Amino acid sequence: MLKEMKKLQDDQEASIRYVQSTYDKQLHTIQETRREINLVLDTIEQKTLKEMKDTLTKLQAASKSDVEKRVRLQDELKQLRDAIQDISYKSKLELSFIATRKWEEKIKQSYIFLKKDSHQVKISITFQPNTKIVQYLSKLPGLGSIEHSTHMVMEQEDPNKVFTVQWKSVQNVRISSDSFQCSISAICVLLDGQILVVDSNNKKVKLLDQQYQVVSHCSMTGYPHDLCQTIPSEVAVTLNDHENYTHEVQFITVNNNMLVTGWKFQVLHTCYGIAHHQGDLYITAGTALYKYTMSGRQISKMYEDKLGPNTGKTQSGLI
The missing domain is CATH 2.130.10.10 (YVTN repeat-like/Quinoprotein amine dehydrogenase)
Structure with a gap:
């Protein structure tokens, strides 16, 4: 009896060590699952950052083009103004008339540009989070299901050993709405x-x-x-x-x-x-x-x- 009790104790201690080893292994699996999720989230983040960067580049290019048009128009106006003044000093009426007409055309273009520019508002970039991601993750019960199983270890010295029924009970699961015998x-x-x-x-x-x-x-x-x-x-x-x-x-x-x-x-x-x-x-x-x-x-x-x-x-x- 003492020998059997000692063997049972050794088996139980071995079982404790074994379940600890399976726990450590599955803990590593959980950490690997978390790393995979992080990689997916990192990829989604990088795609979002690239989209926002592309939007910024497009808006900056449009604003830069307007600035270049404004500078070019200012230069042309200054050149025409100086040319008209120089022609007036030299009393060249024909040239002065031609220069004045060109200057008036540039003035009209400037008014159109200023009118368009005065109605512009400040452009901003906003980010609208996808709340469905957080809602979905918050509803999950965990990274996966935790299960456990019991393995019957058969002794090699007794190949004829079989499972033994320890106890049984009879339960009645019939309810009032049942029309037939329960199966x-x-x-x-x-x-x-x-x-x-x-x-x-x-x-x-x-x-x-x-x-x-x-x-x-x-x-x-x-x-x-x-x-x-x-x-x-x-x-x-x-x-x-x-x-x-x-x-x-x-x-x-x-x-x-x-x-x-x-x-x-x-x-x-x-x-x-x-x-x-x-x-x-x-x-x-x-x-x-x-x-x-x-x-x-x-x-x-x-x-x-x-x-x-x-x-x-x-x-x-x-x-």
């Missing part, structure tokens, strides 16, 4: 301990608290089969309505102990099992496995059992 085809436990179950017979998804009491439910448009967690407070449910030949994935959000149905998308095949991994959905259809984006776009058919439904093992769900 639980899928279950999902959220990070806060709340439990979602799929009651296929009654076309419902039910939310249970940690005491397995039904605290909320929502009715489905078809028969639900499976569900998986996508983000900490959201799940995706597979539905099939064989009478109307529709097959869908319905998203449900848990908000203040209430189930709220969100958007959904249809697929062109039956959908039974569903799993979420790294932003993609994996859906089984009897004897085939499909990969979808979260927006409902089919990426690929990953696998199909050509021999038929009797040999297919993908109908019940995904592991």
Whole structure:
């Protein structure tokens, strides 16, 4: 017994060291994610600064052109004035008349220029921030989801060792609006301990608290089969309505102990099992496995059992 207790203690201490090492590794991943976000923000900032610099250059070029016109007009007026005075002193009436006419034309141009310039206002550059960026970032729960998993370590000296059921209990999840016997085809436990179950017979998804009491439910448009967690407070449910030949994935959000149905998308095949991994959905259809984006776009058919439904093992769900 002492030997077994010592081994258990060593295993637990090794487990503590292992979880610390995984924590350090994932902490590095979080820091790398932050650096990637910073790089994207730096790129957006540089584009904005370049756009503002281009605007400044364009405005300065236009103002510089007006200044050059004003200086050139002033020089021409001074030259004509001096020429008229010089001709007048020499009593050359014909030349004086010609110079005066040119001077009058320049005076008209000057009046037009001054009138235009007098109505100009000061030009300024303003920056209007894209508030949607801050609003979007502020609504995010974090840089990603934190998950943990437990790995059963099998002892090499006992290859026949199997899992052992420690305890079980029977819970009643039937509610007054149920018309048929409950048939639980899928279950999902959220990070806060709340439990979602799929009651296929009654076309419902039910939310249970940690005491397995039904605290909320929502009715489905078809028969639900499976569900998986996508983000900490959201799940995706597979539905099939064989009478109307529709097959869908319905998203449900848990908000203040209430189930709220969100958007959904249809697929062109039956959908039974569903799993979420790294932003993609994996859906089984009897004897085939499909990969979808979260927006409902089919990426690929990953696998199909050509021999038929009797040999297919993908109908019940995904592991």
